[in-house]
Amino acid sequence: MSPLEFVVALFATSLVAGAAGAILGLGGGILLIPVLTLFYGVDIRYAMGASIVSVIATSSGAAGAYLRTSLGNVRIGLFLTLATVSGALAGAGLAGVVPVRWLQLLLGVALAYSAFTTLRQLHVEVPETTEADPLALRFGLEGAYYDAPLDREVKYRATRVGRGFAAMFGAGVLSGLLGIGSGAFKVLAMDYFMRLPMKVSTATSNFMIGVTSAATAGVYFARGDIHPMLATPVAVGVLAGAVLGTRLMGRLRNTTVRKAFLPVVGYLAVSMILRGLGLGLP
Amino acid sequence: MTGPAAVERTVARALLWGGLLSVAVMIAGLTIYAAQGQPHARDVVRVVRNRQAGRAVDVFTSVEDVRRALGHRPIDALAVATLGLLGLLATPVAGVTVAVVSFWRHGDRQYSLIAAAVLAMLCVSLALAGGG
Numbered sequence: 376m377s378p379l380e381f382v383v384a385l386f387a388t389s390l391v392a393g394a395a396g397a398i399l400g401l402g403g404g405i406l407l408i409p410v411l412t413l414f415y416g417v418d419i420r421y422a423m424g425a426s427i428v429s430v431i432a433t434s435s436g437a438a439g440a441y442l443r444t445s446l447g448n449v450r451i452g453l454f455l456t457l458a459t460v461s462g463a464l465a466g467a468g469l470a471g472v473v474p475v476r477w478l479q480l481l482l483g484v485a486l487a488y489s490a491f492t493t494l495r496q497l498h499v500e501v502p503e504t505t506e507a508d509p510l511a512l513r514f515g516l517e518g519a520y521y522d523a524p525l526d527r528e529v530k531y532r533a534t535r536v537g538r539g540f541a542a543m544f545g546a547g548v549l550s551g552l553l554g555i556g557s558g559a560f561k562v563l564a565m566d567y568f569m570r571l572p573m574k575v576s577t578a579t580s581n582f583m584i585g586v587t588s589a590a591t592a593g594v595y596f597a598r599g600d601i602h603p604m605l606a607t608p609v610a611v612g613v614l615a616g617a618v619l620g621t622r623l624m625g626r627l628r629n630t631t632v633r634k635a636f637l638p639v640v641g642y643l644a645v646s647m648i649l650r651g652l653g654l655g656l657p
Numbered sequence: 658m659t660g661p662a663a664v665e666r667t668v669a670r671a672l673l674w675g676g677l678l679s680v681a682v683m684i685a686g687l688t689i690y691a692a693q694g695q696p697h698a699r700d701v702v703r704v705v706r707n708r709q710a711g712r713a714v715d716v717f718t719s720v721e722d723v724r725r726a727l728g729h730r731p732i733d734a735l736a737v738a739t740l741g742l743l744g745l746l747a748t749p750v751a752g753v754t755v756a757v758v759s760f761w762r763h764g765d766r767q768y769s770l771i772a773a774a775v776l777a778m779l780c781v782s783l784a785l786a787g788g789g
Binding site for chain 2: 428431432434435436438439440441442443445447448449450453454456457460461463464467514515582585586588589590591592593596597598599601602603604606607610611614
């Protein structure tokens, strides 16, 4: 493969990863790392460095567009980022103390359960808010956006905020301990615990993943894991893909986004359980 | 426009323009690299497949290295691309900083403090990463 072909292939792959990441609230690493290592033969450390760049590029492109259209909620994002970043700091401090395999197994089982619950509410377009959560009222965890497929303004307010905050802290601890991105857990916590519309969950996750990744990006840079010749086509492709993804998401139903998200949770659950059992998946 | 909506638009602009400007600098760096006819450009595939081969030649690991390389003439194209990368990595931090100021300006002290707390934790993370 010539250098030009390599760069063009990387750009095209990153375009798809960016679009998928923007719609699903993930950084694209879940798609990029296996593709870079398995199909392009890129060294795993460079692939992980490119992945962290892709998370931030997705976040910049997608969160920028989502916040402008009120699909992303900066208040909810910042409030929950408090939990994930403090959890990640705690997790980093616990590294080497807590048995990682048990955690991976626990996380895998929790994800499998989440996949099951997501399956049960697969056809819920906009969750009904039945309880007025005092924390949601206190911190103004609510908003409204115009939903094009429904052709109406959708108003929402978070519920079970305490549980959502605790889940985010847990996701942050695991992120710090295992060195994994936690976009999927953020989306699950907002969708399942806090009963936010799925599109609001993924859009807000896009804002949050950029902030939490920025906390660890310096480590990858200082280690020399971010190669400019790899990271540049990835960043350009992912940013362009993220902007395209945001346009596409405006036309999608919440149920469609949830259906697309389910296989990702399933894959993560299986991957974590296998790793916890000492087996491996890419 | 309401306070939260105005803040969201300001943060959105910071994130989007930060991302776009950073990527523009990265593209400029690689374009210069290709135009200079660097011999290593032929080895790009090999380089990213072999970390040791790539690391010695092409990868910067500190801001000081990048700053020093930017002073070289002819210009170090990969230092330009890495400058764009650093801009991209700093964009979310800039977004949170803009949120601190923007919430404060709209009279939302509570969320200005929450954003400031997130920013402080990011700084602690970066300091710990630097120390590690």
